[in-house]
Amino acid sequence: MTELSIKNFSTGAIITAASGITLIVFSFLIGKPEFFLLLNGNLGPIADKAFTYITYLGDGAIWIPIAVFVLLMRRKYTVLLLGSIVYSTIFAQIPKHFFFNGTPRPTKLIADWSSIHIVPGVYLNSVDSFPSGHTTTASSIFLLFCLLIPKKWIIPVGCLYLYLVGYSRIYLAQHFPLDVGAGMIGGIISIYFSLRLQNWKDQYSK
Numbered sequence: 001m002t003e004l005s006i007k008n009f010s011t012g013a014i015i016t017a018a019s020g021i022t023l024i025v026f027s028f029l030i031g032k033p034e035f036f037l038l039l040n041g042n043l044g045p046i047a048d049k050a051f052t053y054i055t056y057l058g059d060g061a062i063w064i065p066i067a068v069f070v071l072l073m074r075r076k077y078t079v080l081l082l083g084s085i086v087y088s089t090i091f092a093q094i095p096k097h098f099f100f101n102g103t104p105r106p107t108k109l110i111a112d113w114s115s116i117h118i119v120p121g122v123y124l125n126s127v128d129s130f131p132s133g134h135t136t137t138a139s140s141i142f143l144l145f146c147l148l149i150p151k152k153w154i155i156p157v158g159c160l161y162l163y164l165v166g167y168s169r170i171y172l173a174q175h176f177p178l179d180v181g182a183g184m185i186g187g188i189i190s191i192y193f194s195l196r197l198q199n200w201k202d203q204y205s206k
Helices: 006-030 032-039 045-058 060-073 075-099 133-148 154-171 177-204
Strands: none
Touching: 006 032, 006 133, 006 154, 006 177, 032 154, 032 177, 045 060, 045 133, 045 154, 060 075, 060 133, 075 133, 075 177, 133 154, 133 177, 154 177
């Protein structure tokens, strides 16, 4: 049975933390709406279509094929999988709906819609912006696979996946960069606690 790659996880967590903190810091330095508008520029119809689909890679349903993979190929780490799903949901949804309930999203906070790039056909949520649930999910999946796959290539591939999902939330005018940065941090915390849960299970099952 392949052991968990703590080295890959540590590297991935450092990169994710640095990325998330950078987004958060720049959001305060430049201003939350100003930083959003800086990153939300129109990249053309191909990007519009691409990011409309890419964003689904951070949807909750993406856990289904992940769960199938773990149950078939890494059954020993079922607790790690379940912890990842539960904790990422907790760290995304509880702040969003309880502590930061009603936080305005870009199209609600920014009155001048002409300054926002809005992709046709995309439903625009107006509240419960912080943090980005899609980014929390993507961050959790990236770091989960850092643990499960002890190959160096998982880090650049996983980073690309995380960055594309995170940026899609900004490009589609669903979230501020601040929300995306917080989602990245939420993913780190989720997998950290999931790893501790797996270690606790392994220790007491010997």
